[in-house]
Amino acid sequence: MRLRIPNRLEDVFLALDRAEGTLDRAEVDPSCRADVRLVLEELLVNTVRHGYPDGREGSIEILLRVETDVVHLELRDDAVPFDPLQYETPELPGDIARREIGGLGLHLARSIASDFHYARDADGNRVVIRFDPSDEPAT
Amino acid sequence: MTLIVRSETPSTHRTVVWLEGRLDAANYTALDEALRDITPLVDNGGTLVVDLSALEYISSAGLRSLAQLRKSMHDRDARTLLLNPQPQVKKVFEIVKAVPIAEVFATVAELDQYLDHMQRQVSGTG
Numbered sequence: 001m002r003l004r005i006p007n008r009l010e011d012v013f014l015a016l017d018r019a020e021g022t023l024d025r026a027e028v029d030p031s032c033r034a035d036v037r038l039v040l041e042e043l044l045v046n047t048v049r050h051g052y053p054d055g056r057e058g059s060i061e062i063l064l065r066v067e068t069d070v071v072h073l074e075l076r077d078d079a080v081p082f083d084p085l086q087y088e089t090p091e092l093p094g095d096i097a098r099r100e101i102g103g104l105g106l107h108l109a110r111s112i113a114s115d116f117h118y119a120r121d122a123d124g125n126r127v128v129i130r131f132d133p134s135d136e137p138a139t
Numbered sequence: 140m141t142l143i144v145r146s147e148t149p150s151t152h153r154t155v156v157w158l159e160g161r162l163d164a165a166n167y168t169a170l171d172e173a174l175r176d177i178t179p180l181v182d183n184g185g186t187l188v189v190d191l192s193a194l195e196y197i198s199s200a201g202l203r204s205l206a207q208l209r210k211s212m213h214d215r216d217a218r219t220l221l222l223n224p225q226p227q228v229k230k231v232f233e234i235v236k237a238v239p240i241a242e243v244f245a246t247v248a249e250l251d252q253y254l255d256h257m258q259r260q261v262s263g264t265g
Contacts, residue, residue: 013165031227
């Protein structure tokens, strides 16, 4: 799947549904599908909310490729430079109601992806993520 | 698939909220709104049970809503218990250590047993 969307929340959710359809047709197991959806949601929502502080129109590209035992995801955007890997891990002392919960989505995305790379080039931000469904414990 | 919220107040001590579908950045405000109507039904010292049996998916936006719910219940001296989270929801709870494990129950029987125990402690008959 290759998809280019504007930096709007409603387009993010259309893209999530498209991605899930692609994974479904490729018979990726449900728990890996949910992982990909979650990582996509957290990263794309973050980009839309914080990536364009000047309010300009932006463009986000989503590439999703399924191989036998692995799902590859690549995101490119023309937002302000942002490396999700450099974002501080929130403190997780047990009770979410009693603490600040900023950074939670990025923490989730990094924890769930099997492999996560960031690069910045002339075109903007580029994140490359790999999911290994076989990493999943049997449920 | 979107989010469906239902609630029932079988007694003044207990209100049950059922969540069904997905709870994410697209719809968490709908939950926040529904909860604004539901939480005042719970007495001080009462219990709000959030039944997660039919919730298939949660993201950080949904976690924030549940966290705010727990906080507002805590502020009015009521407790929030979570029932039967499904694999994706459980996994997310575990990664972010979202809720104390003692407040998550796999079955209604377990939850009832816990509440009975709390009740006996309060009334001194346990």
